[in-house]
Amino acid sequence: MNRRLNYLSAAAIACVFSLSAAAQDYRYQNGAWTRQEPAGQGAQQPQQQPVQQVQQQPAPVAPVPAPAPCFGCGTVDSIRVIEKSGEGSGVGMVAGGLLGGLVGHQIGQGRGNTAATIVGAAGGAYAGHQIEKNTKKVTTYEVSVRMADGALRTVGYDAEPGFRTGDKVRFVDGRLTRN
Numbered sequence: 001m002n003r004r005l006n007y008l009s010a011a012a013i014a015c016v017f018s019l020s021a022a023a024q025d026y027r028y029q030n031g032a033w034t035r036q037e038p039a040g041q042g043a044q045q046p047q048q049q050p051v052q053q054v055q056q057q058p059a060p061v062a063p064v065p066a067p068a069p070c071f072g073c074g075t076v077d078s079i080r081v082i083e084k085s086g087e088g089s090g091v092g093m094v095a096g097g098l099l100g101g102l103v104g105h106q107i108g109q110g111r112g113n114t115a116a117t118i119v120g121a122a123g124g125a126y127a128g129h130q131i132e133k134n135t136k137k138v139t140t141y142e143v144s145v146r147m148a149d150g151a152l153r154t155v156g157y158d159a160e161p162g163f164r165t166g167d168k169v170r171f172v173d174g175r176l177t178r179n
Contacts, residue, residue, distance in 0.1 A: 072171040086136020092128040100124015
C-alpha cells in the first residue's frame with residue numbers, strides 16, 4: 001500500500017509540473033525560443049500594428065516586336081534524285097563486239113567456232129553499249145523549297161546539295177543557303 005501511495009504522489013507532482021510548464025508561453029522569435037509571460041500576469045503584451053498590404057502594379061511589359069518577314073526564306077520540302085542514263089556513241093558497241101568476237105572465236109571448231117564468234121560479237125556489242133551508257137550516266141538533284149508565303153520553288157543541282165528535308169533555307173542571289 002505504501003508503494004502505491006508513493007507512485008500516486010509522484011504522479012501528482014509530475015502532473016503539477018507539466019501543467020505549470022504548459023502555462024508558460026514559448027515562442028520562436030529571431031532565430032531562438034523565448035519564454036513569454038501569459039497575458040494578465042504583469043508582463044505587458046506588445047501591441048501588434050496592423051500590417052498594411054501595398055499592392056504593387058506590375059511594370060508594363062513592352063510588346064515584343066514581330067520579326068521582319070523574310071521574303072526569301074523557306075523550308076526544304078523534298079529532294080529528288082534524278083538519274084539520266086548516258087547516250088551511247090557506238091564506240092562501246094564496236095569495242096564490245098570486237099572483244100566478244102575474239103573471245104567467241106576461241107570456242108569450238110568449224111561451224112561451232114563461227115557460231116560462237118557471231119554470238120560473242122553480238123553479246124559483246126550489247127554489253128559494250130550498256131557499259132558506255134552507265135559511264136556517261138548523269139545524276140542531278142532537284143530541291144523543292146516551300147516558301148514562307150506558301151509558294152513552291154525548285155532548284156536544280158549537279159552535285160549533292162547538302163540539304164535535308166525540313167532544313168530552313170534562304171534564297172540569296174538565286175542560290176540556296178542555310179538560314
